[in-house]
Amino acid sequence: MPENRTSVNHSLFENYILEPGDIVFARTGASVGKSYLYKETDGLLVYAGFLIKVKTNSEILDPIYLQNFTTTGTYWSWVKVMSMRSGQPGINGNEFKQLKISVPPTIDEQTRIAQTLSDMDDEIAGLEQKLTKYKRLKQGMMQELLTGKTRLI
The missing domain is CATH 3.90.220 (Adenine-n6-DNA-methyltransferase TaqI; Chain A, domain 2)
Incomplete structure (x- = not known):
């Protein structure tokens, strides 16, 4: 929004x-x-x-x-x-x-389908947030490693 x-x-x-x-x-x-x-x-x-x-x-x-x-x-x-x-x-x-x-015969079944899809959307959003976090973490690590600020022994 x-x-x-x-x-x-x-x-x-x-x-x-x-x-x-x-x-x-x-x-x-x-x-x-x-x-x-x-x-x-x-x-x-x-x-x-x-x-x-x-x-x-x-x-x-x-x-x-x-x-x-x-x-x-x-x-x-x-x-x-x-x-x-x-x-x-x-x-x-x-x-x-x-x-x-195409509509299932009962409103209850439609609601269950809609809820399942909404739950999946929530799961995907959570995974996308984790992916963004890990990409940022990797960028930071690359900066440290590739500039020599941090060395691997």
Whole structure:
């Protein structure tokens, strides 16, 4: 999340406030198809006209499951086909309504799948932090060893 945020000065801004579980999709340009799942921890946010907001029926579709679906090859193949235009690529709201999503039969199973994937993301983030730490450690050791400040005996 960017640190430098700005405020919205518009009388209708309350109509565009994101709520937990809302997903927004970029509908035009180079970022067409990219999505963002709103979380309360991100603070008060509004969405703009170049985005399409989706609010799932939580009895039928887990929003985290949907967010994970948007990272699959199936989804991105669909985006590529649907966004082909002469000029600026884009997908409108009616086209997004045509998106077919493979969904397990119960919300409980969707939630378990989404939780498993989130746990894996957390594990990957932890491993990436360790990798960054070890790379820095190696850089420091290389500096010490290659400049002769530290000698191996």
